[in-house]
Amino acid sequence: MSHTSDSKNERAWLKYSHHKRSNRSLELGEQAINLLIKKGSPITLTTIAEQSKKIDTEGKGIHPNTIRTNEQLYEYYKQHSKTYKQKNRKSNTLNSSVTLEDIKFHKIKPNRNLKNLERKYMKLSKKEIVERLILAEQYIAENNTKWVANYFEAFK
Template identity: 45%
Template sequence: MSQTFNSRKKTKKPWLDNLYLQRKNRTFELGKKSINELIKQGIRVSYRSIAEISKQIDDEKRGIHANSIKSNPDLYKYYQENAPKKEKIKKSLSTSFKSELSATKYNFIKPGRDLNSLRNRYKKFTKNELVEFLINAEEYIAENNNKWVISQFEKYKE
């Protein structure tokens, strides 16, 4: 029979409840003051900036840790209300990659190259970059097939 050891069992310690409540309230009040001070000074509100300015504001000069903002639900909610909203940026093909694609010389590709390094290089591309790369490769193949067919007809005529 196997026994599992769980050192993180939550045991109630009622004698610490009052201390935990005091610390939670201290963190909230100090964090709220720090956020308000950052807004007043026009500084970007972030975990790090809150932690830094809280040390300046705090009478004990201890401040609060950046992670305590996330772990205190009331303070985290206040932080989210006042922090700048992060918008997702839609990725587009970089111009350097587009020019790199157009400048790719498919006729210089060697048949005996290292396929693992090629595979790893392709894995670094985004989906859109791979699509553009594939389209260019197919265009190159189609043009060369056309040239080959024309050259075959010309040889046949002779």
């Protein structure tokens, strides 16, 4: 196929090449997902990419980002992936209306296990950590004003 074109905007050879590669990715991805389902393996972007390299006659396989950018393949992935559904469900169930009363700052012990606390915070999203930090600062500010008021009352 010739790579020359009458118009700069019309590149039929490029569209043909893109369509051919997109179809190849779709076929490889679907085959990889179907094999993973048969094996009972988790269906993640990484496992699909690894499986596609094993079944590809060229040995290239597909990249995890190719799965995301190929709309048809990404929809097929979302239908069959449990990890995608879990991640999606978790983000939908977040309760963004957490208040000072929900988090018991007054019950926090100074001698708690900091490794466990770090592990707990690493599981939170950035938004959840920011909300918690704002609530902690509000709690500190409120208690500082109470402490100052009590201190001046005791001083009199």
